[in-house]
Each structure stands twice: as structure tokens, then as C-alpha cells.
Amino acid sequence: MKLINKIYFLAFLSLLVLSCQEDDLQFGDITAPTNLEVSFIVQGQDAMNPDGDGSGKVYFTATADNAINFTYDFGDMRTGSAYDGTITHQFVEPGVNTYSVTVIATGTGGVSTSKVVLVDVFSAFNDAEAKTFLTGGDGLSKTWYWAAAEPGHLGVGPNDPNAANPGENNFPAFYSATPFEKNGAPESMCLYMDQLVFTQNGDNVTYELLNGGETYFNGSFEGVAGGSNGFDYCYAYDTSGIKNVTFLPSDSIVPDDEKRGTAMQFSGDGFMSYYINSSLYDILEISENRLVVRSIMNGDLAWYHIFSTDDPNAASGGTTGSLVWSDEFDVDGAPDPANWTYDLGTGTNGWGNNESQTYTDRVDNVKVENGVLKITAKAENFNGSNFTSARIKSEGLYDFTYGTVEVRAKLPTGGGTWPAIWTLGSDYQT
Known part of the structure; x- marks a missing residue:
């Protein structure tokens, strides 16, 4: 009964404080932004290059009265935001393309005003070899698996441009999984079952994560799946559906000689098997049967994944986690x-x-x-x-x-x- 009395007392105290403050609550004016204007400059644009120099970079500026934030939908499955309205975006679809860019100016109270501009831009970026490695080539599909037998197939390190030892930004300095480490405990055994399928049609690449509806979550984001264990765990989570893959120049802090220079962006919040709330992966290495990627989590951590075209379940003589001899x-x-x-x-x-x-x-x-x-x-x-x-x-x-x-x-x-x-x-x- 003492515990119940304490609970009720605290509840009553909270309500009393809130009721005393109600008379002081005031909201500011709700004002929609007006006079929204959007301008842009395509890098390298001149009389000889009306659609730019091939870098695909475009510099946008948006202004509006009473706006407190600007959100951009660039029309290429990517978005961005800027409080002052200025932002740089790199379009990467090869060739000359017209993009319908939507700019939303948001005012107080969440009210907004939008405007659409059309941007013609030329991009010369195209990593055709990486696409072929991933998919097997035009009209083909290739399935990738965790390289579970390889040390460091899952690992994490710093992402700190001001690190005393910048070299630590290039490998999993904090943690590196041992071979088949995630195969022993029920909370992680779903990981090695995952199949990452890449398909190419023409110049377009799509991606699908097949994991039987069970996803291995980083503990920091388990709430996305409704979890509350406080550590990494396999949760029921639907990853079905085809995602588009955009290839773009890498801008990670990894030195150029230690990465390919290409990154992958997945549409629809797609991710590469282990959920770390990221859809952007820097390709460090790629060949016909081995893929090493790096992705940023929360800005200051970099996760490393190693994949192979060899199914670890087949290599172990049975389904991952199954008992094959005893x-x-x-x-x-x-x-x-x-x-x-x-x-x-x-x-x-x-x-x-x-x-x-x-x-x-x-x-x-x-x-x-x-x-x-x-x-x-x-x-x-x-x-x-x-x-x-x-x-x-x-x-x-x-x-x-x-x-x-x-x-x-x-x-x-x-x-x-x-x-x-x-x-x-x-x-x-x-």
C-alpha cells in the first residue's frame, strides 16, 4: 500500500504542477511562408556545356518570408533540408536528365508552402563494373550472403575526421566479429540466413533483402521493430519489396586509395541485412564474389560488412543454426x-x-x-x-x-x- 500511495502522490503532484502552469501557456502566431523563390546553379554550366560539366552537382538557394526551414525532394529518391535554404546536391543518373525538384518552406506551427522547379543536369558518373559485379550483368541477378567464415565480416569502428589516428577510420577498430560468431545464440542466429539479391536491367539496379521476415537489429534502433531488450536482437520485421539502388561518388572520410570511390543508396529505407538506420553504403572493395561495405551510424560510428556469393549455410553442411553432428x-x-x-x-x-x-x-x-x-x-x-x-x-x-x-x-x-x-x-x- 505504501508503494501505491507514492505512485498516486507523484501523479497528483505532476497534475498539480501542470494545472498551475496552464494559464501561462501561449502559442505564437501560425504563419505560412510566402514569396517562396528557388534558384539553382548547375556546376560547370556554360555555352558549351548547358547541362553542366558532368559532375552532376547543383547548388540550390531557396528564400521565403516567415520560413524557418526548407526541405528538398530532389526527384531522384533522395531528400535534404536546410534552415537557410542553401544546399548542394549531386545527381548521379548517367547522361542528361530532367529532375522535378520540390522545395517545401515550413513556417511556425508546421504550416508550409511548396514550389517545384525543373532542373536539367548532366552526370558522367557511372560505375558499370560495380553494377556487373553486384548483379552478374544486364538481365541477371546475383545473391549475396554474409561471409560468416571470414573474421571481421561484421565490425564497427570510429567515424571521426578529427581523430588523433585517422587510420582508425578505415577498419573496425572497436569490434570485429569472429568466424560464425552470430551463429551460436538465438538472438542473432537469423543474420546468416539473409540473402541480398541484386538485379540489373539496362543501367538500373534493384535490390531485395530476403530474410524470412526476421531482421537482426542494432540495439540502438530496436524500437523500430517494437523491441526493448537493450541489445542486438533478431526481431520480426518485414523487409519485402524491391528497392532501387542509386550509385554515387563516395564522400566518406576513408582515403581514396582504401575505397572504390562509389557508394550505394537504397530507396525506401532499404538496408543491407543488419539494421543500423542507414541506407547509404560506401563500397570499399568489390569483386565477382566478395563485397566489403562501410556505413555510418549516428554520425560517429562506422559499421563494416563483408559479403560473399558463397552461402555459409551450404558450406557448413546444413541450415545455419541446425545441429549436424553430436x-x-x-x-x-x-x-x-x-x-x-x-x-x-x-x-x-x-x-x-x-x-x-x-x-x-x-x-x-x-x-x-x-x-x-x-x-x-x-x-x-x-x-x-x-x-x-x-x-x-x-x-x-x-x-x-x-x-x-x-x-x-x-x-x-x-x-x-x-x-x-x-x-x-x-x-x-x-
Whole structure:
């Protein structure tokens, strides 16, 4: 009851304060902007180049009486805003194009006035090679996946033009994911299922994110999906629908010799699998089967993504997150011969390490009992040795290229003991 009294007291106090202030509330005049004028200059425009010098840059100026902000819709799926009405925009569609640019002047109370101007501008920017790498070429589609086996396939670093060490702006200095790191926990397992499909028709490229309706969100933006966990998490979120891809010159702070010089802008708030509230991605590297991009989050952080045309699910022998091999040791007796074989003897023929024991497959040294695999070292005379133990392995029965391995074991201590669990490459002999 004390807690309830406190809640009601606070509520009453808040209402009392608000009621005392109501008489003082006043709104200013609601005034729509008037005399909206828009002018623009196309860079490099002259008698010889009536549509500009090919850079695609246009300098806009808008003025209006009683305006407190100006918003631009440039007619190329991109927008911008400026309090003083001046803004520079770079049009990147190759060739000479006419854009219908809408300028909205906003006044007090949110009322607005708009005006449309037509802009003819020539752009010579066109990264045809990047389009071909992404899509496979005109009339084709290509599917990209997370390069989950590659260190740093997901990472984050600074985006600080005033950094003491500017080189840190070029790589994930703060965090770099280990191979298949997001494959182990339920909150992140949806990530590696994503398919990023790029399609080219003529000079146009479209994009679609196929993820089964589940998206891996950065914790800072989980509210977009209705989440409240406070950390990165897979949430139900619809990403269906085709997005247009605009290619434009990169203006990131990454040095020119460490990036391609091309960026991608996705329409309709499109994004590349991991949600960081950004639709603009700087291409750092691209080839027929590898893509590295960088995107800015909140201005001061840069996220890095690495994609591949190799499906990590196929490489791991099954669907990401699925169990492809296990032994729970739930049948008493000798270890399952479908999973385990033995090294026998002392290893003098090549695999030993001058151990004192002879390895056996006897039940005295290795057995499954009550859900536990037990390997026992014994002090006894056997085949010329003073000790016996066991050494079992999956060699020749099961191996894999990618995946997550989980092992639970209890290891003894004591002078002269050397318990071990190893993972070896199947080509270790060569």
C-alpha cells in the first residue's frame, strides 16, 4: 500500500504542477511562408556545356518570408533540408536528365508552402563494373550472403575526421566479429540466413533483402521493430519489396586509395541485412564474389560488412543454426563406433609424443556410463608400459569446414597428467 500511495502522490503532484502552469501557456502566431523563390546553379554550366560539366552537382538557394526551414525532394529518391535554404546536391543518373525538384518552406506551427522547379543536369558518373559485379550483368541477378567464415565480416569502428589516428577510420577498430560468431545464440542466429539479391536491367539496379521476415537489429534502433531488450536482437520485421539502388561518388572520410570511390543508396529505407538506420553504403572493395561495405551510424560510428556469393549455410553442411553432428553419450558401453575410432599403442609409429602409457580400447580405459564418456588412465603393467589410457577420435568418420563446436568436459589435475581435447585439420598429416 505504501508503494501505491507514492505512485498516486507523484501523479497528483505532476497534475498539480501542470494545472498551475496552464494559464501561462501561449502559442505564437501560425504563419505560412510566402514569396517562396528557388534558384539553382548547375556546376560547370556554360555555352558549351548547358547541362553542366558532368559532375552532376547543383547548388540550390531557396528564400521565403516567415520560413524557418526548407526541405528538398530532389526527384531522384533522395531528400535534404536546410534552415537557410542553401544546399548542394549531386545527381548521379548517367547522361542528361530532367529532375522535378520540390522545395517545401515550413513556417511556425508546421504550416508550409511548396514550389517545384525543373532542373536539367548532366552526370558522367557511372560505375558499370560495380553494377556487373553486384548483379552478374544486364538481365541477371546475383545473391549475396554474409561471409560468416571470414573474421571481421561484421565490425564497427570510429567515424571521426578529427581523430588523433585517422587510420582508425578505415577498419573496425572497436569490434570485429569472429568466424560464425552470430551463429551460436538465438538472438542473432537469423543474420546468416539473409540473402541480398541484386538485379540489373539496362543501367538500373534493384535490390531485395530476403530474410524470412526476421531482421537482426542494432540495439540502438530496436524500437523500430517494437523491441526493448537493450541489445542486438533478431526481431520480426518485414523487409519485402524491391528497392532501387542509386550509385554515387563516395564522400566518406576513408582515403581514396582504401575505397572504390562509389557508394550505394537504397530507396525506401532499404538496408543491407543488419539494421543500423542507414541506407547509404560506401563500397570499399568489390569483386565477382566478395563485397566489403562501410556505413555510418549516428554520425560517429562506422559499421563494416563483408559479403560473399558463397552461402555459409551450404558450406557448413546444413541450415545455419541446425545441429549436424553430436554425441550425447546416452548409450552405455563402448563409444558409438559410427562417431569414434581409436589410436592404439604408444604412438611410436608417428602420432605419439613420448607418453608413458599404452592407449587401448578396453572398457577399463574408455566407456560410456550414465550419459558420460569416461576416459581413465591407470597405473598398470600392459604391453611393456607402466600405464594405460585411451585416445579416441572422429578421424575418417566426420569432419567439417565451418560451424560452431560445443564441448563440455571435466578434466583431472595432477602431476604428470595431460588431459586434452583437440581439433585437428583433416589434412594434418600433410
